[in-house]
Amino acid sequence: MKKESEELVGVKEIARRANVSIATVDRVLHDRPGVSLKTKEKIQQIIKELNYQPNIVARTLASRKKLKFAIIMPASSEETSYWKAPLDGVLQAEQELRQYGISVEKYLFDQNNRKTFVKQTAALLQQKPDGILLAPMFVEESNQFMQQCREQSIPVVFINSDLPGQSGLAYVGPDLYQSGYLSAHLISYLVRPSDSILMLHITRELEMDHHLLRKEEGFRTYWQEQGYTQELITMHIGQTDTETIRHHISRQLKNSSIRVLFVTNSRVAAVAKVLEELDRTDLLLIGYDFLEDSIVYLKKNVIDFLICQKPQEQAYLGMMALYDKLVLNQPVKSVHFMPIDIITRENYLFYNN
Amino acid sequence: MKKESEELVGVKEIARRANVSIATVDRVLHDRPGVSLKTKEKIQQIIKELNYQPNIVARTLASRKKLKFAIIMPASSEETSYWKAPLDGVLQAEQELRQYGISVEKYLFDQNNRKTFVKQTAALLQQKPDGILLAPMFVEESNQFMQQCREQSIPVVFINSDLPGQSGLAYVGPDLYQSGYLSAHLISYLVRPSDSILMLHITRELEMDHHLLRKEEGFRTYWQEQGYTQELITMHIGQTDTETIRHHISRQLKNSSIRVLFVTNSRVAAVAKVLEELDRTDLLLIGYDFLEDSIVYLKKNVIDFLICQKPQEQAYLGMMALYDKLVLNQPVKSVHFMPIDIITRENYLFYNN
DNA sequence: CTTATATTCGGGTACGTACACGAAATTATC
DNA sequence: GATAATTTCGTGTACGTACCCGAATATAAG
Numbered sequence: 001m002k003k004e005s006e007e008l009v010g011v012k013e014i015a016r017r018a019n020v021s022i023a024t025v026d027r028v029l030h031d032r033p034g035v036s037l038k039t040k041e042k043i044q045q046i047i048k049e050l051n052y053q054p055n056i057v058a059r060t061l062a063s064r065k066k067l068k069f070a071i072i073m074p075a076s077s078e079e080t081s082y083w084k085a086p087l088d089g090v091l092q093a094e095q096e097l098r099q100y101g102i103s104v105e106k107y108l109f110d111q112n113n114r115k116t117f118v119k120q121t122a123a124l125l126q127q128k129p130d131g132i133l134l135a136p137m138f139v140e141e142s143n144q145f146m147q148q149c150r151e152q153s154i155p156v157v158f159i160n161s162d163l164p165g166q167s168g169l170a171y172v173g174p175d176l177y178q179s180g181y182l183s184a185h186l187i188s189y190l191v192r193p194s195d196s197i198l199m200l201h202i203t204r205e206l207e208m209d210h211h212l213l214r215k216e217e218g219f220r221t222y223w224q225e226q227g228y229t230q231e232l233i234t235m236h237i238g239q240t241d242t243e244t245i246r247h248h249i250s251r252q253l254k255n256s257s258i259r260v261l262f263v264t265n266s267r268v269a270a271v272a273k274v275l276e277e278l279d280r281t282d283l284l285l286i287g288y289d290f291l292e293d294s295i296v297y298l299k300k301n302v303i304d305f306l307i308c309q310k311p312q313e314q315a316y317l318g319m320m321a322l323y324d325k326l327v328l329n330q331p332v333k334s335v336h337f338m339p340i341d342i343i344t345r346e347n348y349l350f351y352n353n
Numbered sequence: 354m355k356k357e358s359e360e361l362v363g364v365k366e367i368a369r370r371a372n373v374s375i376a377t378v379d380r381v382l383h384d385r386p387g388v389s390l391k392t393k394e395k396i397q398q399i400i401k402e403l404n405y406q407p408n409i410v411a412r413t414l415a416s417r418k419k420l421k422f423a424i425i426m427p428a429s430s431e432e433t434s435y436w437k438a439p440l441d442g443v444l445q446a447e448q449e450l451r452q453y454g455i456s457v458e459k460y461l462f463d464q465n466n467r468k469t470f471v472k473q474t475a476a477l478l479q480q481k482p483d484g485i486l487l488a489p490m491f492v493e494e495s496n497q498f499m500q501q502c503r504e505q506s507i508p509v510v511f512i513n514s515d516l517p518g519q520s521g522l523a524y525v526g527p528d529l530y531q532s533g534y535l536s537a538h539l540i541s542y543l544v545r546p547s548d549s550i551l552m553l554h555i556t557r558e559l560e561m562d563h564h565l566l567r568k569e570e571g572f573r574t575y576w577q578e579q580g581y582t583q584e585l586i587t588m589h590i591g592q593t594d595t596e597t598i599r600h601h602i603s604r605q606l607k608n609s610s611i612r613v614l615f616v617t618n619s620r621v622a623a624v625a626k627v628l629e630e631l632d633r634t635d636l637l638l639i640g641y642d643f644l645e646d647s648i649v650y651l652k653k654n655v656i657d658f659l660i661c662q663k664p665q666e667q668a669y670l671g672m673m674a675l676y677d678k679l680v681l682n683q684p685v686k687s688v689h690f691m692p693i694d695i696i697t698r699e700n701y702l703f704y705n706n
Numbered sequence: 707c708t709t710a711t712a713t714t715c716g717g718g719t720a721c722g723t724a725c726a727c728g729a730a731a732t733t734a735t736c
Numbered sequence: 737g738a739t740a741a742t743t744t745c746g747t748g749t750a751c752g753t754a755c756c757c758g759a760a761t762a763t764a765a766g
Contacts, residue, residue, distance in 0.1 A: 008451070010722055021746045026724065034744060036732095056452055058722035061410045061751050098361075099409055175703060182699035189542055222699075340700035346535035346575075347693035350528060363752055374716040379754065387714060411752035414721050713762065724750085732743065 009050050010126035015052075016101070018043050029054070032325075056328065066101045069322055072120055073159070074137060075110035079204075079240050082266045082289050082311065083111075085353050086135070086159060089315030097323060105129065106320075112204050114138045119144045125152070130155045131322035133315065136163040139210060155325060157318040160311070161211040169325055172318045172336045174309040177213045180218025180264075183286060184341050186305060188226065188258055190284050195259035196231035198252055204240055204269035212264045217260070231257065240267060246274045253280060263287035272297035290343060290353045298345050306343040312353050314338055362403050370403075371396050379654070382407070409681065419454045423482035424668075425473055426512070427464035427490060432593050435619045435642050435664065436464075438706050439488070439512060443666035445506075450676060458482065459671075464556045467491045474498045483510045484675035486668065489516040492563060508678055510671040513544045513664070514564040520706055522678055525671045525689045527662040533571025533617075535693050536639060536660060540613055541579065543637050543657075548612035551605055555593055555620035565617045572615070579656030584610065593620060599627045606633060616640035621659070625650035643696060643706045651698050659696040665706050667691055 011029070015022040018037060027035050028043045032169040035043075043277060046052075076084040081166065087106075095232055107124045109116040117138055124132070125148060132149060132155050136142035146166050150155050162171045199219065201212045216234065223232060233255075237248050249271065252258065261283055263271050266285020272294065275281055281302045290308045297303040317336060319351040322331040364382070368375040373392060380388050381396045388396075396416020429437040440459075447457040460477045462469040470491055472615045477485070478501060485502060487509050489495035499519050502509050508522040515524045540550060552572065554565045569587065576585060587610075590601050602624065605611065609657045614636055616624050625647065628634055640647065650656040672688060677683040698702055 012722075022723080023725080023747080024745060027745090030724085032725095036744060039744085054416075055722050057410055057414045058751090059724080061408075061414055061721090061753095062723040062725085064724075064751075178699060178703065182697060185697055185699045337703045338380065339694065339703050339705065341692065342700075344535060344538055344694040346531060346538045350531065350690045350692050365752075375753080376716060376718095376755080377714085380715090383754085385755095389714060392714085408752050411721090412754080414723095415753040415755085417721075417754075478752090707766100709764100709766075711762105711764070713760105715758105715760070717756105717758085719756085720754085721752105726747105726749090728745105728747085730743105730745075732740065732741105735739085736737105 008055070009052055011052075012061065014043065014046050014050065014052060017046050018055050026342060043153065058329075060100050063101070066103065067130045067326055068103050068105065068127065069097075069131045069133065069319065070105045070107060070124050070127060071131075071133040071319075072107040072109065072117075072124055073133070073135035073315075075108035077111070079112075080266045081291055081293075083108075083135075085290075085311035087257070088313035088317035089317075090319060092312070093316050093319035093323075097319070100323070100327060102323065102327070111137050114141055117141050118247070121148075128152070129154060131169075131326050133318045133322065134158055134168070135160045137161075137205075139163065142166075155322065157321050159314045159318045162210075164210070167334075168332050170318070170321045170332050170336065172314050172321065173338060174340065175337045176214035177218040177221075178337075179307060179309070179340055180215035180220075181222045182218075182342075183215070183262060183307060184219040184222035187262060187284075187286065188222075188228065188341065190304075191229065191230055191260055194257060196233060196255060196257040197260045197262060198249075198258050198314075199234045200237060200249075200261060200263045200264065200267075200271065201235070202237045202240055202265065202270070204238060215264050233258070240270065242270055242273060246277065249274050252280055253278070253283075258283070260284045260286070265289070266291055266294065268303060269293035269297060272302040276300070276302055290351060296350055298343065298348060301345065304344070306348075308341045308343050308351065308353070309338040309353060310341065360640035361408070362405055363408060364405075365586065367396065367399050367403065367405060368599045370399050371376060380704065406443065413453050413680075416454070417455065420483045420679055421456050421458065421480065422450075422484045422486065422672065423458045423460060423477050424486040424672075425460040425462065425470075425477055426486070426488035426668075429481065430460035430464070432465075433642075434644055434646075435618045436461075436488075438643075442670075443672060444674075445665070446669050446672035450672070453676070453680060455676065455680070464490050464640065467494055469523035469660075470494050474501075478502075478614035479666060481505070482507060484522075484669045484679050486675065487511055487521070488513045489519075490514075490558075492516065495519075510674050512667045512671045517563070520539055520687075523671070523674045523685050523687050523689065525667050525674065526574070526689045526691060527693065529567035530571040530574075531690075532660060532662070532693055533568035533573075534575045535571075536568070536615060536694075537572040537575035539658060539695065540615060541575075541581065544583055544613055546583065547610060549586060549608060549610040550613045551611050552587045553583065553590060553602075553614060553616045553620075554588070555598065555618065555623070557591060557593055568617050577614070586611070593623065595623055598623050599630065602627050606631070606636075611636070613637045613639065617690060618642070619644050619647065621656060622646035622650060625655040629653070629655055643701070643704060648701055651701055654698065659701075661694045661696050661704065661706070662691040663694065663706060 011022045011025045015025045025043055028040050071090050073086055074083045105127055107120040109120045118141055132154055136158055142163055157169050158171045160173045237245055266289035286301045286305045288307050294303055294306055321332045325332045364375045364378045368378045378396055381393050424443050425434045426439055458480055462473045470495055485507055489511055495516050510522050511524040513526050520537040619642035638656045639658045641660050647656055647659055674685045678685050
């Protein structure tokens with residue numbers, strides 16, 4: 001039962017009704033000093049009555065402040081091109097935000113080298129950005145970085161994975177636990193009682209990425225809840241080259257009951273390659289992320305399912321969250337879980353990463 | 354290798370360089386008369402050199418023209434609340450576009466009554482809208498409507514399903530064929546060689562919605578391509594009440610080899626209800642759309658998968674396509690297929706319709 | 707060459723908000 | 737009660753573009 005006749009009113013109308021100038025109204029709107037309590041309350045009253053909505057277009061045009069955003073995330077690498085998508089999201093946001101006087105500085109680091117992260121954060125902070133988009137890969141270092149951001153009261157948005165115990169402005173990314181849980185459900189349709197499942201964490205980071213573990217946790221929980229009895233073999237491969245992967249996998253596959261391989265990140269492409277070489281494409285393979293390499297194997301039926309969570313959109317939405325907060329002064333959802341998408345040979349063409 | 358130093362230039366700078374006033378530049382920009390060929394070419398040259406991008410914010414603020422959009426789609430009904438989502442998308446777009454001086458008129462019809470459609474289109478055209486969003490349920494009537502729109506040169510965007518042989522400004526919706534194809538793929542994982550599959554079209558429209566048939570086509574194509582031999586039973590139920598559905602289904606289920614039910618639209622909720630009553634929740638049930646009713650059965654494991662294609666976003670994007678075309682003068686993708694989402698008990702919480 | 711008519715252009719204001727600057731009103735100080 | 741200090745407020749300009757109106761220039765008609 002909203003009022004339909006909400007004609008768009010502006011500060012001028014408010015000023016007229018309050019018998020003051022628009023400048024005074026403006027001061028009240030922005031909570032700036034120089035207004036007596038009495039007139040302030042009167043104006044606030046009128047603003048509420050009229051349900052005044054500032055004209056964002058005019059506001060943007062008149063506002064001179066130029067904001068600076070900074071992003072820090074891993075660089076796309078040989079090992080995985082996953083991070084190309086988030087960067088694209090950032091670029092898209094940059095494109096749109098330019099008109100609004102916002103510039104974006106990009107800091108990329110090597111996700112296999114914590115030092116590069118520390119170095120880049122230092123460089124970043126020197127620029128004194130007004131808002132930061134962060135992919136917190138290294139827990140310890142990120143915590144320290146967050147500490148500094150808090151001191152300088154710069155809002156930070158996380159993407160891709162959360163930082164346990166830290167509260168930034170917002171988190172935009174997957175619910176990792178549920179993601180693993182879903183995988184288990186999917187796989188439950190594919191296995192027979194006598195089959196075994198091989199779960200693979202393939203990453204160079206010694207302190208295995210916490211988000212891989214969260215996925216495993218979700219997976220195992222589902223499996224237990226359902227009371228399934230199939231064997232569940234977990235394995236961590238600390239090298240990402242094909243050689244090492246082949247070595248480990250072929251050894252495991254001597255266990256002939258293994259029928260499903262579940263790779264907890266984008267390295268599924270490497271596993272697919274190995275399976276093809278071993279001529280074991282009969283096995284079911286499930287993994288993460290929409291990468292070109294993986295799509296090739298998806299088409300060839302080597303990979304059966306890819307689970308994906310719109311990495312580009314994560315970054316884009318993260319940037320927009322900063323914009324909403326810093327420019328529009330709007331409240332921002334502190335957690336924005338991305339949908340859990342299941343990609344197959346049939347629908348990948350229509351997936352926008 | 355783009356130029357980084359693209360400082361934002363405006364008409365003022367162009368005017369200065371061309372030794373003319375900004376009014377003249379404006380005339381060239383909008384291709385208005387009153388400029389000699391010589392100066393026109395000079396200005397166009399400079400515009401190109403500077404890679405001038407008009408400031409959309411300022412343009413919007415200064416532009417007085419008020420556009421009127423109109424939408425026409427089925428009303429959300431007792432039978433299915435599917436159309437609530439697209440309407441929400443429209444409302445969201447309306448909310449955002451208000452600031453830009455765009456109003457939205459809504460015309461809803463009864464999807465079981467073609468006459469209401471005709472009536473509403475007539476009312477719509479009297480308002481002489483500048484752009485139209487159309488869900489073309491009735492092929493014949495929609496074609497006639499399109500004819501009138503063409504005569505009045507009003508751009509039309511389709512959502513939800515395309516209109517064969519008609520070319521509007523754009524189509525935003527699912528690739529129905531692929532959608533059926535994917536379902537078949539999904540189901541292929543779930544059936545044993547001796548199982549049968551029951552495909553159900555449940556709709557009151559006599560000339561069965563063409564998009565249901567497109568889905569069936571995709572499904573059958575996959576099944577043939579793969580050389581599967583399972584029995585595929587297709588059935589059209591012309592009444593949507595539980596009673597009728599139960600009657601037909603229980604009769605079919607005497608065929609004890611049926612193990613999978615595939616419902617080609619949102620009436621899957623009704624089927625789920627029937628299966629529960631019949632105590633046949635052991636059967637696998639797959640259907641369409643993210644409706645509350647269906648989610649209930651998804652949670653209860655009666656429905657196993659829902660295929661969904663972001664109906665809200667379809668409408669939202671459709672509206673924005675009109676905006677891009679009519680306000681920003683930007684080219685619009687003529688076909689925008691939505692991703693094909695697979696919803697399960699595990700990921701439905703994170704699905705935004 | 708003068709006057710009339712078309713053509714080509716520039717000045718100026720408006721869109722709704724932000725903010726600098728200074729004026730007016732109020733309060734404090736002696 | 738006069739002056740200073742402080743508080744409170746209004747005027748005016750700017751943001752970049754759209755477009756009205758009238759002025760200047762060019763072309764046509766006599």
